[in-house]
Amino acid sequence: MDRDATILDVMTLPVLAARLRAALPARAVLTDHAQCRTYECDGLAHFTVTPAIVVLVETPEQVQTTVRLCAQSGVPFVARGSGTGLSGGALPVADGVLIVTSRMNSILEVDIPNHRAVVEPGVINLWVTREVAPQGYYFAPDPSSQLVCSIGGNVAENSGGAHCLKYGFTTNHVTGAKVVLPDGELVTLGGKATDHPGYDVLGAFVGSEGTLGIATEVTVRLMRRPEAVQTLLAGFAGTDEAGAAVSEIIAAGIVPAAVEMMDALAIEAAEAAVHCGYPAGAGAVLIVELDGPAAEVAHSFADVERMCSANGAFEIRIAADEDERTLFWKGRKSAFAAVGRISPDYLVQDGVIPRTALSEVLSRIAALSGETGVRVANVFHAGDGNLHPLVLFDGSVPDQDVRAEAVAGAILDICIEYGGSITGEHGVGHEKRKFMGRMYAEPDLDTMQLLRCAFDPDGRCNPGKVFPTPRLCGELPARRKGVHPWQEAGLAEVF
Amino acid sequence: MDALASLHKVCGEEHVRPGAAADAVDGVVPAYVAAPASTDEIRELVLVARDAGLRVGVRGASSKLGWGMPPAGLDLLLELSRQDRVLEHAAGDLVVRVEPGVRLVALREQLAPARQQLALDPPEPGATVGGVIGANASGPSRLLYGTARDLLIGITVVLADGTVARAGGKVVKNVAGYDIGKLYIGAVGTLGLVTEAIFRLHPVPAARRVVTVEVATAADAGRLTQLVTDSQLVPTALELDWPDPAGPGRLTVVVEGIEPGATAQAESAAGLLGGGAEITDTVPAGWGQRPYGGETGPAIGLKVSAEPAALRPVLDALWRVADLHHLATAVRSSAGSGVSYVGLGAAADAGRAGGPAVEIAATVIELRAAVAPYDGSVVVLQAPPEVKRLVDVWGPVPAVELMRRIKDRFDPEHRMSPGRFVGGI
Numbered sequence: 001m002d003r004d005a006t007i008l009d010v011m012t013l014p015v016l017a018a019r020l021r022a023a024l025p026a027r028a029v030l031t032d033h034a035q036c037r038t039y040e041c042d043g044l045a046h047f048t049v050t051p052a053i054v055v056l057v058e059t060p061e062q063v064q065t066t067v068r069l070c071a072q073s074g075v076p077f078v079a080r081g082s083g084t085g086l087s088g089g090a091l092p093v094a095d096g097v098l099i100v101t102s103r104m105n106s107i108l109e110v111d112i113p114n115h116r117a118v119v120e121p122g123v124i125n126l127w128v129t130r131e132v133a134p135q136g137y138y139f140a141p142d143p144s145s146q147l148v149c150s151i152g153g154n155v156a157e158n159s160g161g162a163h164c165l166k167y168g169f170t171t172n173h174v175t176g177a178k179v180v181l182p183d184g185e186l187v188t189l190g191g192k193a194t195d196h197p198g199y200d201v202l203g204a205f206v207g208s209e210g211t212l213g214i215a216t217e218v219t220v221r222l223m224r225r226p227e228a229v230q231t232l233l234a235g236f237a238g239t240d241e242a243g244a245a246v247s248e249i250i251a252a253g254i255v256p257a258a259v260e261m262m263d264a265l266a267i268e269a270a271e272a273a274v275h276c277g278y279p280a281g282a283g284a285v286l287i288v289e290l291d292g293p294a295a296e297v298a299h300s301f302a303d304v305e306r307m308c309s310a311n312g313a314f315e316i317r318i319a320a321d322e323d324e325r326t327l328f329w330k331g332r333k334s335a336f337a338a339v340g341r342i343s344p345d346y347l348v349q350d351g352v353i354p355r356t357a358l359s360e361v362l363s364r365i366a367a368l369s370g371e372t373g374v375r376v377a378n379v380f381h382a383g384d385g386n387l388h389p390l391v392l393f394d395g396s397v398p399d400q401d402v403r404a405e406a407v408a409g410a411i412l413d414i415c416i417e418y419g420g421s422i423t424g425e426h427g428v429g430h431e432k433r434k435f436m437g438r439m440y441a442e443p444d445l446d447t448m449q450l451l452r453c454a455f456d457p458d459g460r461c462n463p464g465k466v467f468p469t470p471r472l473c474g475e476l477p478a479r480r481k482g483v484h485p486w487q488e489a490g491l492a493e494v495f
Numbered sequence: 496m497d498a499l500a501s502l503h504k505v506c507g508e509e510h511v512r513p514g515a516a517a518d519a520v521d522g523v524v525p526a527y528v529a530a531p532a533s534t535d536e537i538r539e540l541v542l543v544a545r546d547a548g549l550r551v552g553v554r555g556a557s558s559k560l561g562w563g564m565p566p567a568g569l570d571l572l573l574e575l576s577r578q579d580r581v582l583e584h585a586a587g588d589l590v591v592r593v594e595p596g597v598r599l600v601a602l603r604e605q606l607a608p609a610r611q612q613l614a615l616d617p618p619e620p621g622a623t624v625g626g627v628i629g630a631n632a633s634g635p636s637r638l639l640y641g642t643a644r645d646l647l648i649g650i651t652v653v654l655a656d657g658t659v660a661r662a663g664g665k666v667v668k669n670v671a672g673y674d675i676g677k678l679y680i681g682a683v684g685t686l687g688l689v690t691e692a693i694f695r696l697h698p699v700p701a702a703r704r705v706v707t708v709e710v711a712t713a714a715d716a717g718r719l720t721q722l723v724t725d726s727q728l729v730p731t732a733l734e735l736d737w738p739d740p741a742g743p744g745r746l747t748v749v750v751e752g753i754e755p756g757a758t759a760q761a762e763s764a765a766g767l768l769g770g771g772a773e774i775t776d777t778v779p780a781g782w783g784q785r786p787y788g789g790e791t792g793p794a795i796g797l798k799v800s801a802e803p804a805a806l807r808p809v810l811d812a813l814w815r816v817a818d819l820h821h822l823a824t825a826v827r828s829s830a831g832s833g834v835s836y837v838g839l840g841a842a843a844d845a846g847r848a849g850g851p852a853v854e855i856a857a858t859v860i861e862l863r864a865a866v867a868p869y870d871g872s873v874v875v876l877q878a879p880p881e882v883k884r885l886v887d888v889w890g891p892v893p894a895v896e897l898m899r900r901i902k903d904r905f906d907p908e909h910r911m912s913p914g915r916f917v918g919g920i
Contacts (some may be wrong), residue, residue: 111804112725113721113725113803113804114802114803114804114805115724115803116802136727157670158670158674160668160670164668168641168645169668169670171644171674171677172641172645176870181897187893187894187897188893188894189893189894191870192802192870193800193801193802193803193833193869193870193871193872194642194800194832194833194834195631195633195642195798195800195834195872196800196872196892197681197872197874197889197890197892197917198681198889198892198894198895198898198916198917199678199681199682199686199898199901199917200644200677200678200680200681201678201894201897201898201901203644203674203677203678203680204673204674204675204677204678206674207670207673207674208673224724224725224726224727225727226727226729227727247587250587250589251586251587253610253698253699253700253701254698255697255698292729292752292756293727293728293729293752293756293759293760293763294759295755295756295758295759295760296729296752296753296755296756296759296760299753299755299756300753300756352666352668352669353666354585354587354588354590354665354666355587355588356585356587356588381668384666384667384668385588385666385668386668419664419665419666420664420666420669421664421666421668421669421670421671422671423669423670423671424666424668424669424670425668425670426670427670428670428671428672432671436671436672439664439671439672440661440662440671440672441660441661443658443659443660444660444661444662444672445672446658446660447652447654447658447660447662447675447905448662448672448673448675450901450904450905451673451675451678451901451904452673453904454897454900454901454903454904455897455900466672466673
């Protein structure tokens with residue numbers, strides 16, 4: 001690789017901008033500060049950095065050209081899709097280039113016989129399903145932002161959604177990708193077939209949060225729409241009762257398409273925002289959705305209904321049609337934004353615990369809330385233990401933001417304590433780097449770094465994300481002595 | 496202290512011995528064989544190997560030890576039979592944590608009382624968890640549950656320099672950090688040793704129905720496979736068994752669920768498959784077995800992966816090419832997934848068991864060209880050394896340079912199963 005400079009000097013960025021302009025269409029390169037500011041943040045809006053240069057790429061060749069020129073100049077770059085990420089994964093670098101893929105938004109091929117679609121990274125998640133719905137197919141990952149988030153972003157974050165309990169995450173639904181590596185080389189990983197010989201580099205690339213390269217083409221799996229879908233909404237006195245119902249459903253060997261729970265405060269917010277008409281006085285609402293072959297769904301659904309009643313559901317509603325089903329989901333899907341109705345500001349947290357620890361962890365969160373006076377509304381994917389506590393605060397009151405952040409952080413510590421994860425679907429990004437060292441030991445992070453160095457030895461691809469402390473690839477990390485933190489916490493033994 | 500003494504010190508004299516002919520990995524006899532009992536012992540052994548410059552290999556039940564290329568060198572072979580504990584079964588969370596030497600059959604028995612399963616069913620007898628990860632082995636139920644990449648949620652590995660690293664964890668939903676576990680699936684031990692694995696589990700369905708139909712042509716097999724995969728049925732498996740192209744093949748659909756659900760699905764499946772389809776409760780004899788090896792099977796085993804809808808052209812190409820080289824074929828295909836296993840042997844008129852190596856190598860190379868338009872790949876799983884000398888068992892790999900860079904970072908001295916993987920990795 002040619003490189004003109006290893007340390008940025010004052011002329012590096014202007015020279016790079018000129019080279020980019022010479023190589024790309026004029027409209028593709030932005031350097032005006034006001035224009036670049038449009039891209040200063042993603043969905044985690046309280047962190048902002050204005051990039052020096054924004055490139056609006058339209059073709060894989062343009063991505064390659066841009067990345068190559070960045071490599072030659074030693075300039076870091078960050079890829080961005082729709083900018084809806086919630087962990088600051090697409091937060092720009094001030095002395096770097098932001099490569100925006102939203103104009104690469106063509107569905108290149110729909111291959112129904114093979115159950116695949118080949119799409120550009122800027123294609124919106126929901127467009128794929130819309131495209132293939134007439135033939136009876138859909139794309140399974142359904143993050144709440146699916147109306148606006150891009151497939152490229154889904155690949156970077158390994159996005160999930162409410163239905164990943166049964167159908168898995170983006171990584172289970174991507175069979176191939178073309179990727180521009182940080183040195184500008186274009187590689188093909190996987191394809192329409194599976195089981196390609198070689199390391200599963202695609203599997204490692206999905207969920208790498210934009211730190212290993214930029215996908216310019218993605219091959220996704222299409223799923224056949226299920227024969228039957230049945231959804232119920234049940235009101236419980238509290239989350240313990242609702243949680244017990246979930247435990248019984250799982251123990252019975254039923255794998256619902258989705259199991260979602262909201263607590264009293266989240267319900268209150270949803271009511272205020274979208275008037276979803278959830279059961280009055282409910283301390284917890286459970287939405288359970290089953291899908292699959294009609295006979296299977298019909299029988300299991302009756303079981304689910306019975307289990308909800310047996311565990312204290314005081315009201316059970318069954319969606320009679322698609323409109324009612326949409327209404328059930330409306331409250332749940334609007335929950336994040338709805339919290340704005342009951343609090344001037346809020347933080348969206350994303351943590352995971354073993355599902356069986358749900359009741360204990362919710363008590364701990366309630367106690368934390370009581371001790372600190374910081375209100376926490378809980379919305380979660382109850383089937384897989386993925387919590388989304390919404391930490392409420394008023395930014396105009398001094399110190400409240402700091403206290404809210406402390407509570408949000410303490411919740412992650414609880415997740416780690418129970419052997420869970422600091423993120424189930426939003427990613428580590430910029431926001432949670434400091435928690436990585438609590439969840440993983442140094443050798444674990446060093447090993448991840450080995451992969452990073454194989455792709456990006458100069459650390460120019462989305463630098464400063466995921467890992468707590470940037471390391472140079474030549475540097476041999478110091479070996480940690482003593483016990484692994486999981487062992488220290490007793491987890492490695494008791495799990 | 497010499498290497499043997501150091502190895503003795505780590506796991507006791509009774510668990511370390513000089514290698515014998517029976518320990519050979521694809522013809523290469525190891526200098527030492529050691530049977531460690533824990534991650535700590537593996538780490539200590541790897542440190543001895545590092546200091547003495549030993550090249551390290553690994554085996555579970557040796558059921559797939561002939562897969563891949565022969566090792567470029569093998570000084571220390573680790574045998575994982577003592578690492579056979581199920582460390583934790585969190586039934587309520589549908590998660591299990593195991594050591595790599597656990598046999599799938601033993602795990603199945605242990606999970607059965609909870610009516611749960613690790614949904615991996617490769618047929619190699621005695622297969623261990625570690626072997627299944629290293630070889631990315633799968634069986635019929637991959638159609639519904641996927642393969643190891645869809646089920647492995649956490650991993651502990653020991654790298655060539657003795658680093659013990661964990662990735663993932665014990666919750667299914669987890670996007671914190673790189674998914675390092677994926678790299679170890681199918682890596683044939685070239686990135687280090689897997690010493691613990693955490694898997695997500697699935698409930699064991701209450702009822703099973705099996706629908707079979709005879710198919711006369713590749714076109715029929717392709718058409719019926721497509722009909723099933725395009726339907727709203729949710730089969731657990733869709734397998735094609737075609738022992739001899741001169742005779743018919745048999746397509747088998749397995750549906751599972753609660754009793755009335757399985758029955759209803761079986762009836763729908765039989766309707767799709769048309770006249771002659773039979774519904775039973777049990778899978779046919781030899782279910783999911785590989786069509787090669789064993790006492791009587793052909794000596795050469797191939798794995799052909801291609802686009803799922805390309806079943807017909809793949810079968811046609813296989814039969815045409817094999818016929819040209821006077822080779823007999825036996826096929827077992829996970830038809831719904833686009834993955835076929837092929838046994839190649841001498842045709843009745845060719846005389847020599849196993850067929851001449853040149854004909855087999857030519858068949859592999861020509862078949863690779865024929866399936867390439869369908870994103871196809873052909874991997875030679877099992878073959879005698881004379882065949883492996885003539886043809887790269889893995890075939891061409893597009894991103895091989897990137898894979899080399901990964902290998903160089905994880906194992907800079909190339910001491911972990913060297914030479915066995917793609918591109919000589």
